[in-house]
Structure formats: C-alpha cells, structure tokens
Amino acid sequence: MEWLQQLINGISLGSIYALIALGYTMVYGIIKLINFAHGEVFMIGAFIGYISITGWGLGFFPALLLSMAICAIIGVIIERIAYKRLRNATRIAALITAIGVSLLIQNGVIYFRGAQPAAYPDVFANKSFNLFGAQISTQAILILSVSVVLMLILQFIVHKTKIGKAMRAVSYDAEAAKLMGINVDNTISATFAIGSALAGAAGVIFGIYYTKIDPLMGVIPGLKAFVAAVLGGIGIIPGAVAGGLVLGVVETVVSALGFSLWRDAAAFIILILILIFKPSGIFGKNTREKV
Amino acid sequence: MKFKRAWSLLAAMTLGVGLLAGCSQGEKDGASGSKDSDEIKIGVNLELSGAVASYGTSEADGIQLAVDEINEDGGIDGKKIKLVKIDNKSDAAEATNAAIKLITQEQVVAIIGAATSGATVAQAQIANDNKTPLISPSGTSPTVTVNEKGDVNEFVFRTSFIDPFQGTVAANFAANDLGVKNVAIFSDNASDYSKGLASSFKEDFEKAGGKIVAEESYVAKDSDFRSTLTRIKSAKPEFIFIPGYYEEVGLIVKQAREMGIDVPLMGADGWDSPTLLDLAGADALNNTYTTNHYSSDDPDGAVKAFNDKFNEEYGKSPDAFNALGYDTVYLLKDAIERAGSVDSTKIKDALAETDGLDLVTGKYSVDENHHPIKSATILEYKDGEQVFNTKVNP
Numbered sequence: 099m100e101w102l103q104q105l106i107n108g109i110s111l112g113s114i115y116a117l118i119a120l121g122y123t124m125v126y127g128i129i130k131l132i133n134f135a136h137g138e139v140f141m142i143g144a145f146i147g148y149i150s151i152t153g154w155g156l157g158f159f160p161a162l163l164l165s166m167a168i169c170a171i172i173g174v175i176i177e178r179i180a181y182k183r184l185r186n187a188t189r190i191a192a193l194i195t196a197i198g199v200s201l202l203i204q205n206g207v208i209y210f211r212g213a214q215p216a217a218y219p220d221v222f223a224n225k226s227f228n229l230f231g232a233q234i235s236t237q238a239i240l241i242l243s244v245s246v247v248l249m250l251i252l253q254f255i256v257h258k259t260k261i262g263k264a265m266r267a268v269s270y271d272a273e274a275a276k277l278m279g280i281n282v283d284n285t286i287s288a289t290f291a292i293g294s295a296l297a298g299a300a301g302v303i304f305g306i307y308y309t310k311i312d313p314l315m316g317v318i319p320g321l322k323a324f325v326a327a328v329l330g331g332i333g334i335i336p337g338a339v340a341g342g343l344v345l346g347v348v349e350t351v352v353s354a355l356g357f358s359l360w361r362d363a364a365a366f367i368i369l370i371l372i373l374i375f376k377p378s379g380i381f382g383k384n385t386r387e388k389v
Numbered sequence: 390m391k392f393k394r395a396w397s398l399l400a401a402m403t404l405g406v407g408l409l410a411g412c413s414q415g416e417k418d419g420a421s422g423s424k425d426s427d428e429i430k431i432g433v434n435l436e437l438s439g440a441v442a443s444y445g446t447s448e449a450d451g452i453q454l455a456v457d458e459i460n461e462d463g464g465i466d467g468k469k470i471k472l473v474k475i476d477n478k479s480d481a482a483e484a485t486n487a488a489i490k491l492i493t494q495e496q497v498v499a500i501i502g503a504a505t506s507g508a509t510v511a512q513a514q515i516a517n518d519n520k521t522p523l524i525s526p527s528g529t530s531p532t533v534t535v536n537e538k539g540d541v542n543e544f545v546f547r548t549s550f551i552d553p554f555q556g557t558v559a560a561n562f563a564a565n566d567l568g569v570k571n572v573a574i575f576s577d578n579a580s581d582y583s584k585g586l587a588s589s590f591k592e593d594f595e596k597a598g599g600k601i602v603a604e605e606s607y608v609a610k611d612s613d614f615r616s617t618l619t620r621i622k623s624a625k626p627e628f629i630f631i632p633g634y635y636e637e638v639g640l641i642v643k644q645a646r647e648m649g650i651d652v653p654l655m656g657a658d659g660w661d662s663p664t665l666l667d668l669a670g671a672d673a674l675n676n677t678y679t680t681n682h683y684s685s686d687d688p689d690g691a692v693k694a695f696n697d698k699f700n701e702e703y704g705k706s707p708d709a710f711n712a713l714g715y716d717t718v719y720l721l722k723d724a725i726e727r728a729g730s731v732d733s734t735k736i737k738d739a740l741a742e743t744d745g746l747d748l749v750t751g752k753y754s755v756d757e758n759h760h761p762i763k764s765a766t767i768l769e770y771k772d773g774e775q776v777f778n779t780k781v782n783p
Contacts, residue, residue, distance in 0.1 A: 100619055100620070100622075100623045103619045103648075104616055104619055107613075107615040107616045107619060108616070110615075111613055111615075214664075215636055215664070215668075216667075217639070217664070217667035217668045220670065226647055226648070226649060233647070233648050233649045235647050237647075308612040308613065308640065309612075309639070309640055309643055309668055310612055310636065310639065310640055310668055315612075318610075349613075349616070350615075350616040353616035353617050353620065354616050354619065354620055356605070356620065358605055358606060358607060358616070358617045359578055359606060359607075359608060361616075362608075
C-alpha cells in the first residue's frame with residue numbers, strides 16, 4: 099500500500115500549495131499582478147500562528163482565525179502602500195516592486211527575530227491510524243478538511259455574494275465595472291484580504307504539519323504556488339486548486355520513484371512545459387487575440 | 390588583483406619567518422633559550438573571541454585545568470608548563486599571525502590550537518616550516534593533517550577524530566551492538582559532512598557483513614520528507630543512518646515516527662543541538678543514537694575524575710570541547726615524556742608514535758595520516774535526554 103501512502107502524502111502537500119495558489123490566482127485575475135510577496139504573507143501567517151499558540155496559549159482554530167485576520171490586514175496594507183500607485187504603471191514595474199516587497203518582509207522578519215528556525219508545538223495528540231495499510235494521521239485529515247472547507251467558502255464568496263460579483267466584474271473589465279458604479283479600489287483590497295487570509299491559513303497548517311518554520315520558508319512554497327497557479331490557468335480559481343494538488347502529487351511521485359533530489363526541478367519543468375504547450379493552463383480557454 | 394597581492398605578501402611573510410626561524414635555530418642550540426630552562430613553554434592559539442569563541446574558550450578552560458594539574462604534580466620531568474595564550478579572534482589570518490608570534494618570539498615547544506579546521510590549516514605550513522608540533526583539539530576535517538596533494542603535514546596532529554570516522558563507528562555499533570543486518574541510509578546531498586559520513590558508514594557496514602537496502606538523499610532546507618521516508622519504509626530496514634544536521638534531522642525523525650517507522654535511527658555530532666529536541670519531540674527521539682566525542686555520563690573512572698575536577702573548578706559539567714582541550718595537554722605531555730626531551734622534532738616523532746594512550750575522550754592512537762584511532766562515545770536519547778550508551782572502539 100505504498101502508493102496509497104504516497105497519494106496521501108502528495109495530497110497533503112498539494113492542499114497547502116493550493117491554498118497559497120488561490121491568493122496568487124485571485125490577485126492575478128483581478129489586477130494582472132504576480133504578487134511575489136504572497137509567499138511572505140504565508141510565512142507571516144505561520145509565525146502569527148506560532149506566537150498565538152506558544153505565546154498566548156490559543157488552540158488551533160482560534161490561532162488559525164487570528165492568523166487569517168492579521169494576514170488579511172497585512173495583505174491590504176501591502177496593496178495600499180506598494181501596489182496601488184503602480185496600478186497604471188507597466189507590469190514589469192509592479193512585478194519588480196512585488197519582488198522588493200518580498201525581500202523587505204523576509205529581511206524585516208530576520209531583523210526583528212533572527213534567522214533561526216522555530217518549532218511548532220504539537221497542538222493535537224497526533225494519532226495515526228491505518229487505512230488499507232497506509233498510515234494516515236489525524237493532522238493530515240484535519241489539514242485536508244480545513245483546506246477543503248476554506249476552498250468551499252471561497253467558492254461561495256466569489257459566486258454567491260455581492261463582493262464576489264464585484265470581483266468577477268473587475269477582473270473582467272475594471273473600467274466598465276467602475277462605470278457601473280463598482281468601487282474598484284475596495285474590490286481590489288477585498289481580493290488581497292481574502293487571498294492573504296488563505297495564505298495565512300496555509301502558513302498555520304504548514305507549521306502544524308511540517309513543524310519547522312523560519313523567515314525564508316515562504317520562498318519555495320511561494321514559487322511552487324505560482325507554478326500551481328500557472329498550471330491550473332492563472333486567474334482561474336478551480337484551476338489553482340487543481341494545479342496545487344497535481345503539483346503536490348507529482349512531486350511526491352518523483353520522490354517515490356527515487357528521484358528525491360529532482361522534486362523541485364520537477365515543479366519547474368512542469369512550469370516550462372505548460373508555458374510551451376498550453377500557456378493558458380489546464381482550465382484556461384484558448385482566447386484568440388483580437389486584431 | 391588585490392587578492393593576488395595579499396597572497397604574495399603572505400608568502401613573502403612566511404618565507405621571512407622561515408629565515409628568521411632559521412637564524413634563531415642556531416641561537417636556540419646555544420646556552421640560552423627556553424629549552425634549557427626549568428619550564429616548558431606551550432603556545433595556545435585559540436578562538437577566544439569572534440564567531441566560534443564558545444569552542445575556543447571551552448578548550449582554553451580544559452587546557453588550563455590540565456596544566457594546573459600537571460604543574461601541581463611536579464610538571465613534566467620536573468619542568469613546569471608555562472602557557473602562552475593568544476586569541477586568534479576566530480579568523481584564519483589572525484591564527485597565522487599568532488602562530489608566527491608564538492614560534493619566533495615566544496619560542497614555544499609546541500602549539501595547541503586552533504579549534505576549527507580552517508584556522509588550523511592556515512597554520513599548518515608555518516608549523517612544518519619551523520618544525521614546531523601543532524595539535525588541534527577539535528579540527529575534524531581530514532584536510533587538517535593531510536594537504537590537498539595527499540601529503541601528511543608532518544608536524545600537525547589532532548585530538549578529535551575526523552568526520553568520516555563517525556560513520557565507521559556508527560557502522561560498527563549497528564553491526565555489533567544492535568546486531569542489525571538490513572539498513573537504510575538517508576543523507577543530505579548538499580553537505581560534504583553528511584556525504585562523507587554516509588560513504589564511510591556504507592563501506593564499513595558492508596565490510597561487517599551488513600546490507601544497505603535503501604540509499605536516499607535530501608537537500609538541506611527541505612521540509613517534506615514523507616514521500617522519501619515512505620520509500621525507505623517499504624524497503625523494510627532494521628536501522629536507518631541519518632548523518633545530517635539537526636534542522637532537517639529533527640523533521641525527519643518526527644515524520645518517520647508518525648509514519649510508523651519504529652526502528653532505531655542514528656546520526657552523528659551534527660544532531661547535537663537543543664533545537665533537535667524542539668523539532669522532533671522527546672517521544673520521537675526515543676530509540677535514536679548519535680556518536681560524539683565525549684559524554685559526561687560516561688561511567689569510566691577517568692571521565693568521572695575529570696568531571697568532578699572540572700565541576701569543582703568551573704562550577705558546571707564539562708562539554709566535549711572542555712574534554713578535548715584537557716586531553717590535548719595530556720597527549721602532548723605523554724609525547725614529551727616519551728621523547729625524553731623538549732626538542733620539537735623528537736616531540737613530533739613521539740606524537741606520531743602515540744599508541745593506546747588513555748584519555749578522557751577515549752583510548753588514543755595515531756595512524757599514518759595523523760588521524761586519531763580512538764573510541765567514540767555513543768549517546769542515546771531517552772525521553773529527551775542524551776544518555777551515555779556505550780563506547781565503541783574502531
């Protein structure tokens with residue numbers, strides 16, 4: 099039952115990628131910005147969770163909610179300070195700013211607490227039980243269910259609420275949305291808030307599942323989430339979830355075949371292949387440029 | 390350009406020192422000089438400040454304790470030891486300067502230090518050129534005593550064992566003490582330390598008749614080891630050797646236990662950090678072993694005596710660096726006694742012939758590469774505490 103075990107490993111990893119990729123994809127969908135600072139919001143989320151569990155003695159769910167709330171605020175602050183005035187600038191200017199914000203947050207955290215790693219405490223009595231010969235831990239089940247619930251809530255917000263409707267309208271055509279009386283600035287802020295809250299949740303989940311957190315932990319998962327978003331079709335929400343899960347499973351399969359040193363490379367090979375053969379991603383439709 | 394100039398300057402300086410030493414050699418053979426006095430001058434060139442000051446200061450404490458003991462007992466052949474301490478500020482260039490000063494100005498009989506491999510290698514040429522024995526208490530890189538061409542630095546010795554040796558010790562422990570046959574190796578592909586340990590473990594374990602059923606690697610900074618561990622688990626090893634550093638090892642141990650891998654796990658001194666306990670948790674660390682230089686729990690009489698004396702003097706339990714510094718002095722004392730003289734070449738020859746000397750960190754012999762052949766201590770984690778398990782002879 100090694101393969102079932104590997105599938106469980108892959109889906110657990112993939113669901114964390116998916117949660118981060120959701121924020122990427124939403125921000126890209128609405129203002130066409132690749133927000134490289136998103137991985138750092140994920141890292142901050144992990145640290146807020148850590149502080150609230152070890153420092154303030156909160157349980158898992160309060161810590162998760164607190165981390166999501168603070169990350170949402172941080173996301174909005176980043177958008178207001180760094181990206182808002184660049185909204186009409188070239189896309190490369192916005193991209194470089196995003197990289198700058200990312201480095202600023204990483205080094206800011208290192209400056210205030212040092213670069214040494216921290217270890218998440220065990221919040222659950224971690225029991226493993228046997229599923230057809232594979233070991234599945236309570237943590238893994240909880241992480242999967244939290245991820246799924248958050249994704250369902252997001253789907254509900256985007257499709258059934260007023261703000262979701264506004265987000266879809268702005269992503270379709272910001273100018274026209276403005277003419278229809280939609281407050282574009284607030285809609286963009288809301289997008290950053292929701293995306294960052296999901297990244298914060300992913301940070302706490304990552305901390306619980308992988309124990310070790312450090313100020314540079316956001317870099318690789320951030321890049322992987324970017325790959326996942328492109329894989330699923332950047333700007334498409336179900337695409338980000340699918341891309342994240344596919345990426346997690348692919349990485350696990352690569353390790354399972356004995357090529358563990360190639361797992362990071364595999365992610366980027368996927369990125370290159372998808373950009374060559376289907377740049378719009380799995381869920382993307384081929385749109386023809388109008389002349 | 391600048392770099393080149395610095396090098397030529399250094400080369401010129403070393404040459405000059407060689408010449409100077411050549412001159413003073415004649416004087417030394419005359420009536421004056423330290424050699425005929427009633428004391429033996431030993432240089433101490435350690436990292437007393439700077440990045441790795443904790444190693445250097447620990448060793449200095451151990452050295453001082455040993456020297457005090459020897460002097461109270463009447464010294465070596467009636468001569469008292471006099472220490473000349475220089476702080477090399479954890480810097481290789483400073484260590485070079487300190488060595489030159491100790492040899493030419495202080496005319497020491499031998500130098501103890503430096504604590505790190507890099508700062509010791511920087512002095513090796515000077516020690517050879519000036520025929521002054523140099524003993525590093527804790528330089529574990531093989532390159533300390535053997536240069537890149539494979540030639541032995543004749544005058545350079547060390548007290549600690551070399552890195553790959555821990556792999557050998559772990560292999561012997563697994564094969565003989567734990568009696569396991571099928572083992573897996575999980576090493577860090579980004580670290581020479583880890584790869585060196587893994588390859589020496591493999592070689593010696595196979596020599597002992599064991600079988601390596603899985604060989605996997607990871608890269609430092611990974612945090613997801615579950616997929617590779619699943620692969621290892623399916624190979625059904627009875628023991629897993631994980632020669633890495635605590636940051637990754639902590640996660641590997643935790644994830645392995647969660648997946649139901651209950652077999653003994655083992656590593657080396659790279660595991661030695663309180664962070665390991667935070668990351669893995671006390672439960673997961675049960676049934677894991679590490680090799681190290683020294684344990685203060687060792688029931689051996691000499692270790693207990695050293696422990697008590699150290700405690701009395703400094704008010705704390707000695708660590709491995711304290712013990713290595715202490716041992717270095719006794720290693721030198723033994724060589725001077727056997728040489729029957731303080732002539733540096735004779736001391737060097739005596740050091741190279743050291744065989745079966747009982748030290749606090751184990752029985753010490755030296756091989757043709759000036760690498761020690763000595764026992765290593767095996768520690769076992771029990772409920773989050775490192776407990777002395779056994780001593781393994783090579």
